[in-house]
Amino acid sequence: MLKAPTLLVFLLSAFGFAQAQDPLVVAKQLFTDMASHNAAHARTLFLPEAMLFSSKPDGTADALASGKWLDLLASGKGKWDERIWDPKVLRHGSIAVVWAPYNFHLNGKFSHCGIDSFSLLLTNGEWKIASISDTREKAGCSPPDRE
Numbered sequence: 001m002l003k004a005p006t007l008l009v010f011l012l013s014a015f016g017f018a019q020a021q022d023p024l025v026v027a028k029q030l031f032t033d034m035a036s037h038n039a040a041h042a043r044t045l046f047l048p049e050a051m052l053f054s055s056k057p058d059g060t061a062d063a064l065a066s067g068k069w070l071d072l073l074a075s076g077k078g079k080w081d082e083r084i085w086d087p088k089v090l091r092h093g094s095i096a097v098v099w100a101p102y103n104f105h106l107n108g109k110f111s112h113c114g115i116d117s118f119s120l121l122l123t124n125g126e127w128k129i130a131s132i133s134d135t136r137e138k139a140g141c142s143p144p145d146r147e
Helices: 004-014 017-021 023-035 039-043 066-075
Strands: 046-055 061-065 080-084 088-092 095-106 109-123 126-135
Touching (some): 023 039, 023 109, 023 126, 061 066
Parallel strands (some): 046 126
Antiparallel strands (some): 046 061, 080 095
């Protein structure tokens, strides 16, 4: 027999409310998909028109359509390990922002760090990534060993 809290979680999950309650789940799932190069699943987290933006220390920025980035993820080699900590989640109705410091390691070696900013929209009961913006820094990072 299911206990009341377990039953509530099951019912919320069954009707799609669990994901709708927490946009942070989507951001963390993307990092899980990155680690396994699971571009097919990662694609389900994005709106079709989603974009990724990176602000570089020299003041320039790169923009990439999510489809192209997902193709890079699918063909990528090595171990991608991106971790966030102290995330802030802001929600209003069907929009949300997830903002967090992050670090990125490639094949176990530090590559860069900065701030990740996810913009998400609630569509058909699911949070979808509309855009991701990040800063890319090499210095001034003191990332913890936790997620």
